Amino acid sequence: MVGAAFARDAATAAYYEQRAAEYDEWYLGKGRFAVRDRPGWDGEVAELVRLVRRLEPARALDIACGSGFLTRHLRGPVVGLDRSPAMALLTRSRIPTGGTLVGDALALPFPDGSFDRLFTGHFYGHLPTDERAAFLSEADRVAGELVVVDSASRTGAPAEEWQERVLNDGSRHRIYKRYLAPARLVAELGGEVVMAGTWFVAVRAALRP
Numbered sequence: 001m002v003g004a005a006f007a008r009d010a011a012t013a014a015y016y017e018q019r020a021a022e023y024d025e026w027y028l029g030k031g032r033f034a035v036r037d038r039p040g041w042d043g044e045v046a047e048l049v050r051l052v053r054r055l056e057p058a059r060a061l062d063i064a065c066g067s068g069f070l071t072r073h074l075r076g077p078v079v080g081l082d083r084s085p086a087m088a089l090l091t092r093s094r095i096p097t098g099g100t101l102v103g104d105a106l107a108l109p110f111p112d113g114s115f116d117r118l119f120t121g122h123f124y125g126h127l128p129t130d131e132r133a134a135f136l137s138e139a140d141r142v143a144g145e146l147v148v149v150d151s152a153s154r155t156g157a158p159a160e161e162w163q164e165r166v167l168n169d170g171s172r173h174r175i176y177k178r179y180l181a182p183a184r185l186v187a188e189l190g191g192e193v194v195m196a197g198t199w200f201v202a203v204r205a206a207l208r209p
């Protein structure tokens with residue numbers, strides 16, 4: 001999509017900084033999300049949490065960790081990284097023994113091979129082609145494995161779009177987003193599908209031989 005940007009977009013950064021305090025309402029079906037018709041949503045959120053908990057303990061970096069809603073379930077030494085200071089602060093409160101930092105997923109502040117696993121939820125699916133390439137290049141450099149959780153493609157949802165998002169104060173924001181079929185994600189990342197739900201899709205892929 002021409003002009004699409006997410007990880008390098010200043011307006012998108014401001015949107016997530018503002019959204020941080022209300023971010024979990026999306027997962028929990030509260031606030032504006034209480035009126036959304038999302039059949040099976042709560043069960044799939046629980047399944048997603050179980051999937052994260054089941055991953056073997058590893059030195060893990062959660063890229064674009066957001067509020068830490070999923071980060072807190074990763075086992076092993078965990079570091080959360082997000083561009084939004086407000087999001088990073090929320091994650092810090094949820095993984096007090098882990099590390100949390102404000103940083104850019106497309107220019108990771110870590111030496112080569114620093115992690116066993118790179119985990120990322122609802123970030124990869126926002127990235128347009130050029131940002132995906134930059135992200136995967138960094139992922140490949142710092143970790144041996146990549147686990148991507150994202151929004152699943154579904155009937156009626158376009159493969160990609162600019163969405164209008166409304167926050168609790170009524171402010172409106174434009175965010176680039178893709179919805180991913182399991183086969184599509186495997187075609188892009190390799191690896192295997194570890195979750196193929198109505199709402200969420202997850203793929204686990206080796207990064208380096």
Ligand SMILES: C[S@@+](CC[C@H](N)C(=O)[O-])C[C@H]1O[C@@H](n2cnc3c(N)ncnc32)[C@H](O)[C@@H]1O
Pocket residue numbers: 006007008013016017063064065066067068069070081082083084087103104105106120121122123
């Ligand atoms: C949709 S939220 C996902 C949060 C969480 N991972 C989850 O699964 O719920 C996207 C996150 O990406 C972060 N983000 C956007 N661009 C980034 C970048 N260049 N580097 C690191 N984080 C970024 C935002 O601040 C936001 O917290």
